[in-house]
Amino acid sequence: xxxxxxxxxxxxxxxxxxxxxxxxxxxxxxxxxxxxxxxxxxxxxxxxxxxxxxxxxxxxxxxxxxxxxxxxxxxxxxxxxxxxxxxxxxxxxxxxxxxxxxxxxxxxxxxxxxxxxxxxxxxxxxxxxxxxxxxxxxxxxxxxxxxxxxxxxxxxxxxxxxxxxxxxxxxxxxxxxxxxxxxxxxxxxxxxxxxxxxxxxxxxxxxxxxxxxxxxxxxxxxxxxxxxxxxxxxxxxxxxxxxxxxxxxxxxxxxxxxxxxxxxxxxxxxxxxxxxxxxxxxxxxxxxxxxxxxxxxxxxxx
Amino acid sequence: xxxxxxxxxxxxxxxxxxxxxxxxxxxxxxxxxxxxxxxxxxxxxxxxxxxxxxxxxxxxxxxxxxxxxxxxxxxxxxxxxxxxxxxxxxxxxxxxxxxxxxxxxxxxxxxxxxxxxxxxxxxxxxxxxxxxxxxxxxxxxxxxxxxxxxxxxxxxxxxxxxxxxxxxxxxxxxxxxxxxxxxxxxxxxxxxxxxxxxxxxxxxxxxxxxxxxxxxxxxxxxxxxx
Numbered sequence: 250x251x252x253x254x255x256x257x258x259x260x261x262x263x264x265x266x267x268x269x270x271x272x273x274x275x276x277x278x279x280x281x282x283x284x285x286x287x288x289x290x291x292x293x294x295x296x297x298x299x300x301x302x303x304x305x306x307x308x309x310x311x312x313x314x315x316x317x318x319x320x321x322x323x324x325x326x327x328x329x330x331x332x333x334x335x336x337x338x339x340x341x342x343x344x345x346x347x348x349x350x351x352x353x354x355x356x357x358x359x360x361x362x363x364x365x366x367x368x369x370x371x372x373x374x375x376x377x378x379x380x381x382x383x384x385x386x387x388x389x390x391x392x393x394x395x396x397x398x399x400x401x402x403x404x405x406x407x408x409x410x411x412x413x414x415x416x417x418x419x420x421x422x423x424x425x426x427x428x429x430x431x432x433x434x435x436x437x438x439x440x441x442x443x444x445x446x447x448x449x450x451x452x453x454x455x456x457x458x459x460x461x462x463x464x465x466x467x468x469x470x471x472x473x474x475x476x477x478x479x480x481x482x483x484x485x486x487x488x489x490x491x492x493x494x495x496x497x498x499x500x501x502x503x504x505x506x507x508x509x510x511x512x513x514x515x516x517x518x519x520x521x522x523x524x525x526x527x528x529x530x531x532x533x534x535x536x537x538x539x540x541x542x543x544x545x546x547x548x549x550x551x
Numbered sequence: 552x553x554x555x556x557x558x559x560x561x562x563x564x565x566x567x568x569x570x571x572x573x574x575x576x577x578x579x580x581x582x583x584x585x586x587x588x589x590x591x592x593x594x595x596x597x598x599x600x601x602x603x604x605x606x607x608x609x610x611x612x613x614x615x616x617x618x619x620x621x622x623x624x625x626x627x628x629x630x631x632x633x634x635x636x637x638x639x640x641x642x643x644x645x646x647x648x649x650x651x652x653x654x655x656x657x658x659x660x661x662x663x664x665x666x667x668x669x670x671x672x673x674x675x676x677x678x679x680x681x682x683x684x685x686x687x688x689x690x691x692x693x694x695x696x697x698x699x700x701x702x703x704x705x706x707x708x709x710x711x712x713x714x715x716x717x718x719x720x721x722x723x724x725x726x727x728x729x730x731x732x733x734x735x736x737x738x739x740x741x742x743x744x745x746x747x748x749x750x751x752x753x754x755x756x757x758x759x760x761x762x763x764x765x766x767x768x769x770x771x772x773x774x775x776x777x
Contacts, residue, residue, distance in 0.1 A: 464629035
């Protein structure tokens with residue numbers, strides 16, 4: 250028991266008496282963890298940007314003016330029953346005319362020519378939003394059925410096709426890129442942490458030899474270093490949290506206005522707090538313990 | 552107390568550091584092992600502290616045959632011997648008190664006893680007023696006295712001193728040797744490794760002269776003559 254207390258005493262003593270070395274080691278650990286969190290933030294912002302753009306894409310299906318409302322409603326019901334479809338909005342002939350007039354209220358010639366027509370020249374329309382951008386071609390395939398196609402005057406999918414393809418392409422590339430960058434970042438972070446701990450222990454190599462020659466067991470020598478590794482892990486995660494949260498608070502309004510979405514980064518971090526910081530803490534402690542153990546083992550062979 | 556029987560030490564690939572050494576040191580003896588650099592003096596100390604293993608022969612320390620000592624037994628052996636080094640080997644980030652206490656802490660001795668014994672030992676070596684100083688805050692002679700206090704604090708039967716005055720001026724050298732003599736008077740066996748002729752000749756104690764890894768003379772009240 251007294252031996253455990255002594256190990257704790259030596260660990261805390263060494264941490265504070267080597268203040269600058271502890272400070273530098275801690276800074277490196279915090280920078281590595283902060284980089285990982287930056288990557289998480291970037292990943293979430295990129296995903297939400299893509300989702301925001303995807304949400305803005307839809308197909309406008311314009312019906313011929315003579316098609317009665319009940320038939321349009323039938324098509325609407327049919328589309329809503331498709332698993333690929335998230336939402337279908339109905340715009341009546343009257344609404345379409347009002348919207349048209351509103352859009353051209355500053356153009357008296359167009360308004361005058363509309364007045365000369367005896368009936369509403371515009372047809373009803375449906376705005377179809379898919380669950381996923383890759384589903385649009387399938388939805389269009391269903392609409393190509395002559396049963397529906399004969400009622401339709403035009404579909405604006407062609408306008409969006411290029412955008413949809415680009416978005417799908419970007420989504421895929423961002424996902425692959427994020428995984429690759431995350432992997433590289435993690436490996437670099439691990440190597441930096443590993444090296445920082447090894448360097449810190451290297452400065453103690455003469456002390457370790459002296460302790461060994463005084464009859465200290467390996468555990469008695471390694472214990473404080475391992476404990477210090479855990480302490481470094483704990484402190485670095487606390488400092489990272491203290492830095493990351495204000496940063497999220499600072500960039501959140503920009504994300505909201507830039508992407509025009511209700512995506513909340515702060516909520517995301519709050520909801521996944523244990524998962525994100527718990528895993529980072531576990532990773533930091535494990536790598537600290539392994540590097541401490543390995544580094545000290547090199548010098549206790551006296 | 553210490554018995555070396557036909558000890559040889561060969562460093563890879565063919566460097567012979569010690570050859571057929573037979574040495575018997577009795578309890579409470581003060582023995583100086585002398586010789587030029589590379590004669591094998593420090594190798595004997597390293598074999599006695601299990602830093603090195605003899606290539607041939609038997610090593611017995613305090614009745615314990617350590618020839619084939621196991622790794623886990625090495626700390627136990629070292630806790631029974633006090634060692635003083637030329638480069639002191641004090642822990643730089645511990646105070647004088649903590650450095651001396653560390654030798655007792657590794658033995659699992661209680662804090663109460665440590666707080667009682669350490670000041671007494673530091674008083675013996677003349678450092679009772681410098682308990683809270685760090686090694687860099689005291690002189691070379693004081694550092695070596697602190698190292699001697701650390702080597703003595705757990706009351707070893709044997710004190711090995713490997714060139715303890717190598718980094719000290721003549722005044723501090725005299726102090727350290729006087730201290731070693733005082734410790735010897737209390738009944739501790741002292742093995743002093745040195746190449747300082749003046750020290751050895753002043754001591755008038757047993758002198759073992761090494762040359763090229765072999766004992767060339769072993770005399771009671773001997774002198775260091777090249």
